[in-house]
Amino acid sequence: MTEQRKSEQTRARILERGRALVLERGFGGVGLKGILAAADVPKGSFYYYFPSKEAFGCALLEGYVTEYVAALDAIIALPQPAATRMERYFNGALGTEAATMADRCLVVKLAAEIADLSEDMRQILDAGVAQVCTRLSALLREGAEDGSVALQSDPERSGAMLYAQWLGAAIHAKLSRNRLPLEQAMEDTRARFFT
Structure with missing residues (x-):
């Protein structure tokens, strides 16, 4: 294995293990020492892979947004009616009893924390949310065309508000430690949008 490939794998491991810690404790609740220990990387090596903790956070969020949008795109590409997709x-997002959007989503976990902490990190998350809203709006338009979703007078606004509803439900689920707000969001989504 080349030294460059080994370095890329180590960086990826730091991001992977760091993501788990950030989801558990928040960005401010995780120190470099903890990240390096979780990734089994020698103390002092962090700055070889990232110039700062904020740069680590940016890379973490860029990777998360890329994966999240790719997963959504895979669902959108399915040959099914828009409502089914x-x-x-x-x-x-509703997930399982063990893990819902409230437990797995870095937007839910970090939006309020990083909005005032790092402008670069805030912009990455904001751009990711905008991509999701754009895709939901497209699904609403497709659903109106295929008859599976009620016609929306402003699909862009409706897509953004739909995502905001789910984000709020996820925050409420996290606070209450109860998945009921997400279940209610699903009931409301079906009632308002699906024909």
């Missing part, structure tokens, strides 16, 4: 996406 939307329901599949939101069922993923």
Whole structure:
């Protein structure tokens, strides 16, 4: 294995293990020492891979947004009615009793924390949310065309508000440690959008 390949794998491991820690404790609650220990990387090596903790946070969020949008795009590409694809996406957010959007989503975990902490990190998350809203709006338009989703007078606004509803439900679920707000968001989504 080349030295460059080994370095890339180590960096990826730092990001992977760091993501788990950040989801558990928040960005401010995780120190470099903890990240390096979780990734089994020698103390003092962090700055070889990232110039700062903020740069680590940016890389973490860029990777997360890329993966999240790719997963959504895979659902959107399915040859099914738009309502079926939307329901599949939101069922993923609803998750299981053990892990819902409230437990796995870095937007839920970090939006309020990093909004005032790092402008670069805030912009990455904001751009990721905008991509998701754009895709939901496209699904709403497709659903109106295929008859599976009620016609929306402003699909862009409706897509953004739909995502905001789910984000709020996820925050509420996290606070209450109860998945009921997400279940209610699913019921409301079906009632308002699906024909």
